Amino acid sequence: xxxxxxxxxxxxxxxxxxxxxxxxxxxxxxxxxxxxxxxxxxxxxxxxxxxxxxxxxxxxxxxxxxxxxxxxxxxxxxxxxxxxxxxxxxxxxxxxxxxxxxxxxx
Amino acid sequence: xxxxxxxxxxxxxxxxxxxxxxxxxxxxxxxxxxxxxxxxxxxxxxxxxxxxxxxxxxxxxxxxxxxxxxxxxxxxxxxxxxxxxxxxxxxxxxxxxxxxxxxxxxxxxxxxxxxx
Numbered sequence: 380x381x382x383x384x385x386x387x388x389x390x391x392x393x394x395x396x397x398x399x400x401x402x403x404x405x406x407x408x409x410x411x412x413x414x415x416x417x418x419x420x421x422x423x424x425x426x427x428x429x430x431x432x433x434x435x436x437x438x439x440x441x442x443x444x445x446x447x448x449x450x451x452x453x454x455x456x457x458x459x460x461x462x463x464x465x466x467x468x469x470x471x472x473x474x475x476x477x478x479x480x481x482x483x484x485x
Numbered sequence: 486x487x488x489x490x491x492x493x494x495x496x497x498x499x500x501x502x503x504x505x506x507x508x509x510x511x512x513x514x515x516x517x518x519x520x521x522x523x524x525x526x527x528x529x530x531x532x533x534x535x536x537x538x539x540x541x542x543x544x545x546x547x548x549x550x551x552x553x554x555x556x557x558x559x560x561x562x563x564x565x566x567x568x569x570x571x572x573x574x575x576x577x578x579x580x581x582x583x584x585x586x587x588x589x590x591x592x593x594x595x596x597x598x599x600x601x
Contacts, residue, residue, distance in 0.1 A: 412590060420523075420576055422592035465528060472544065473519060475528045 382406050385466050385476035392483045398453040400479045402466030405447065413440050413451045414465040416478070422465075425451070456483045488512055489581050491593025498569055498600055506564045506596045508579030513588065515581035518562040520554060523576040523595075535562055569600040 383404045392398055402411070413425040426433050426440040428449065433440050437456075442449040453460055461483050466476040488511040498504050508518060517536050521529040533549075535541035535556035543549045551573075553565040562581070566573055578595040582588050 414590075414592070420578070420595040420597070422529075422578060422580075422595070424590050424592060427589040467529075472534065473531050475530070477528045 381477070382470075383466055383468055383474050383476040385464075385479050387479060388477065390479055390481045392456050392481070394457055394483055394485050396456050396483075398456050398460075398481065398483075400451045400464050400466075400481070402449045402451070402476055403447060404449075404466075404468045404474070406468065406470040406474065408447075408468040408470050410469045411442055411449050412467040412469070413449070414467060416463040416465060418462070425464075453481075458483045458485050489515075489579065489591045489593045491579055491596055493596055494594060495597040496599070498598070500570055500600055501568055503565055503567045504569055504598060506566075506577055506579075506598075508562045508564070508581065508593050510560050510581045510591070513581075513591075514559040514583055515562070516559065516584045517582050518556055519580045519582075519590070520552075520562075520564050521578045521580070523578060529578065532564075566598065569598070571600045574598055574600045 386401045410429045412427050415423045428442045437454045439452040463478045463480050465478045468474050490509045492507045520532045523529050532547045533541045533543045533554050535554050537556050537559050541554035556562040576595050576597050579593045580590045582590050
């Protein structure tokens with residue numbers, strides 16, 4: 380079993396829909412990252428969390444340390460949000476989830 | 486925002502040659518740099534962690550003599566793939582952070598290496 384599990388693996392949405400991507404982990408962590416990888420490979424760091432909730436524009440990330448779970452929400456999704464979203468946790472090293480491929484159609 | 490420049494963005498080389506990939510933090514001091522590789526449709530795999538001025542820490546299964554990492558300054562780390570083989574063909578990505586102020590990770594745009 381992977382130490383970091385993401386769900387769903389693939390997600391298709393219509394423009395405007397509210398999207399949730401989940402990340403569960405089984406190790407002790409000092410921080411959790413949500414990353415966005417575009418088709419060309421470039422990676423953008425969206426959030427770094429150690430507790431609570433963060434919001435940036437239409438993106439919201441939450442983390443529950445006790446339950447070892449984090450969610451990334453996208454409100455009013457747009458085709459330009461189409462990308463792979465990766466959860467990564469900082470334990471004794473960086474451990475990555477396998478990613479969630481999101482496609483948003485107009 | 487903070488920028489990490491990775492160069493080259495793509496490279497094709499012949500088997501047996503060495504390839505150097507550079508990762509520069511342009512507007513912050515990167516106390517720690519990470520190197521990853523990514524195979525098609527798979528997630529990132531951490532190869533090694535390097536702290537400025539000290540030897541890199543390699544992940545299990547990553548050959549340190551094959552993937553040479555140098556982090557000689559707070560703005561530059563290099564990954565050299567030595568005696569490259571076709572199975573080394575992959576997407577290599579660096580990220581950088583300043584651990585002293587707990588800054589988030591900033592990623593380079595990656596280098597696509599093809600070994601023929």
